Amino acid sequence: MRTQGQKLLLLITFLSFIFNFSQVKISGKVTFRNKGISEVNVTLKDTYDGATTDANGNFTFETSEKGNHILTFTHPKYNDVEKPVTIENQEISVNTELKEQISEIDAVVVSAGSIEASDKKRATALLTPIDIYTTAGADGQISSALNYLPGVQKVGETEGLFIRGGTGTESKIFMDGSLINNYFSNSVPGIAGRDRFNTALFKGNIFSSGGYSALYGQALSGALMLESVDLPDQSSYDFGISPIFLSAGFQKLGKEKTYSYGGTLGYSLLSVMQEVFNFNTDFIEAPKGLNGDFNFRVKTKSGGFFKYYGMYDSNRMGVRSESLEPEYDYALVRLKGKNTYHNLSFKQKFGSYLLNAGTSYSYNRSDLNFSTETGEVESGKTQLLNNGNYINFKAVLERKINKISAVRGGIELNNTSEKLDFEEANKHYKDLISSVFVETDLGFSNQLSAKIGVRAENSSFLGKTNIAPRFALAYRLSKDWTTSFAYGLFYQNPESKYINEPADLDFQKSQHYIFQLQRASEGRSLRLEAFYKKYDQLLKIRNLNEYVQTADNNNGYGFAKGVELFWRDKKTFENIDYWISYSFLDSKRDFMNYPYSLKPNFASEHTLSVVAKRFFPEWKSGINLSYTYAKGRPYYDIATKDESGKTINFIRTEGKLKDYNALNLSFNYLPNLGKKDAKAFTVLVLSVSNVLGTKNIYGYNFSTNGSRSSAVVPPVNTFVFIGAFISFGVDKTQDAINNNL
Structure with a gap:
């Protein structure tokens, strides 16, 4: 046995030696x-x-x-x-x-001048619908929420996005690629119009404060691109109730989930709140409005997608203010406004190509009536009536080159027809702006990418054509750090409301130079951006009469430069989301009726905003704070005639407004209504704007001879909003909690 064991051990050792010897x-x-x-x-x-x-x-x-x-x-x-x-x-x-694998997820994206909030950018998304609804002081409006981002000036006396030294009309807003004319409601001088569009209509947005894509034009300063929602997850019914409005709506999803349709109806009236709060504005007719919309969405068997959205709204208000002219006690202005907007878009793949096409139509009517009052006698009634019809068509064809490279091109047509009736200054303005554009995204690697484009436009009114090249470059410095640079030329027609008689005009022009450094990691984002903008061929105007100004020439010019910082953190503190933005702006312009180059009266040198949100999951409630500080803006009383009656622009009075400060507070509560497993979603909201009651001033109005003035102030210093929003058929409670409502 021992001999056999020794032989077996010897055999195993030999086989192991052979096996090891054969290993390579x-x-x-x-x-x-x-x-x-x-x-x-x-x-x-x-x-x-x-x-x-x-x-x-x-x-x-x-x-x-x-x-x-x-x-x-x-x-x-x-x-x-x-x-x-x-x-x-x-x-x-x-x-x-090895060679780096080119990937849409890992590739660096050009982001100089722009902030994107969409499903694709969820990790660093900014100002999604949840963000907007829960930002104290934003009143659920997209445009108001953007005021808490760097680059946007706090201008309360008129509507619009005032971006990096540009006027509110120098920024444009698009829906599914199509231009939205008259995004804001009609209003009276000194009171800003509100957003006409419901924030819940949009699933994402790209906000560009400069250097934006060649697909968009007719904006000297910036662009906001809104993308509407697709098919809903399921059918639902929605209700909203508060002391100032009532609303109801529904969305019906087809059984096969290939189509949906829905609509909303709302009515608003401010008179109840006038009895509660001490308003600065004397409303002789409380602001009120009626609005409704309808939508349908269809997914075709071939993978195409149709979207339609149509809306109508009307609003009225009347304001009385102390007259600056000594012969009258009060000045009165009454408004009747009407607007309708329709948008149809289509998306379809054809082999290697993707077609995006859309068209929109809008009609806007603003009926302003001016008068004076002495004692109880009203006189001097004057009507300023504007009617505008606008048609937009746009088609973009895109082809992917590889995973992160693509080329796209297309055409756009913008047709405008406006009529103005005001005593002897009647007009009918017509213009067709025809545009062609081409753009390419070039992904050289996951670390380096570029966007190169060019846009050409022709204006039938001006009888002239422009060519605008755009260029942007992005490079990843390390895992979390990227840098971007953007340059572009941008053109815009002179504002039609100033074109009341023949004039030899040209496109207004701006050049953008933007440098950005960004660090993005999970739950945190840091952006540093420096910019320089040069303006040429800006519009110069003169007065036709007390209410109407007219274009004179394109001899205006100017510049804007500055630095901006944005920091957002959703990770450091549990259930707390906060962001800080700061903007420094140095800007001067010689345009409109300015006698020489001045710091614009809408440009603040320093702007600081802080937003903080704390959510309590166990209580299904949240508290939100926002604070804005803006250095006092300049103001001017620009006279148009000297003592001899000669027409000449000169500054009669100038100064600086006091610094702007506003602290806002809001609470959100998500109670359980009905049965525990019922599909329902409810949000109760309490919002207080300007909690401390700071008496902010937006500017001054002056009498004809400059001897009297009055401050332009908010309609009310502190405002409290209480409302309830209820949805049946869908429970979004957990989504709201996950998004830190």
């Missing part, structure tokens, strides 16, 4: 740009033999395989590599250089 060692190094790559899987194809590279990119393993084989190298961030090897009895050394 394979080793090498895997690199990218001469640096070793760790975690690369190195294997012999169709075998179990292989290894993983170490921190320096080195690998080694042994195999008993013989003959011709394939050695594979795989890593999620690099392209797979296969190398043939012949295994005999000697050691094998294989060194390999």
